[in-house]
Amino acid sequence: MVEKDAYRKGIDDSQGSGHRQRLRERFQTSGHRALADYEFLELLLTYSIPRKDTKPLAKELMKEFGSFSAVLDQSQEKLTSIDGLGSRSASLIRLVRSAMHKYLEEQVENRPTISKPEDIASFVRIHIGSNDRECVMLICLNDANKLLHHEIVNEGSIRRTPFYPRDILKPAILHNATGVIIVHNHPSGEAIPSEADHGMTSKLESLAGELDIRLIDHLITTPKQTLSLKTGRLV
Incomplete structure (x- = not known):
């Protein structure tokens, strides 16, 4: 069933079916690189809005949120605030992001080793x-640098999150980790470490060492870049 609030400014499917088919054929032949970002989103929306032109809605989403990836990062509430985008389409967009998340998670879980930030x-x-609040994530590894466990251990405000060494290291002990990677995000979008970031890295490395746990790296991440404090490189 088509969602009740399917985009009202579109054209009838009998007029737009040829355009949709051409989009599908371009994607099937050459993949996503054959489509502009709004066209990729437009094609995706055809699966939840089958009888309306989805191009205006795709362009409106891109205009409102700025990029394809930013559209995928939005909450259900923010997506459905766009005129014409109902809960079904919002759920489809969020499902795509969750599928990406699951795909990358399994890739990390199945890696023989995790030996570098890349x-x-x-x-x-x-x-x-893309979290709008700063948070700290812990990645636990075994002797072979294979993933054992990961979780968000602290969540703070837009500007900062508390670093509690006990909260960070406790899961590592519970999961018998011999190595850990600490990750925190910068909602500002700039992966630039502060003096506090460097100070906490040194403190955690010292405390972890007393527990025979290696602090392999401390990463700062944004939606577009990740910085390794160990190497000083963006990856």
């Missing part, structure tokens, strides 16, 4: 990079 950069960006 191995988990995409995973941490999609996991917490």
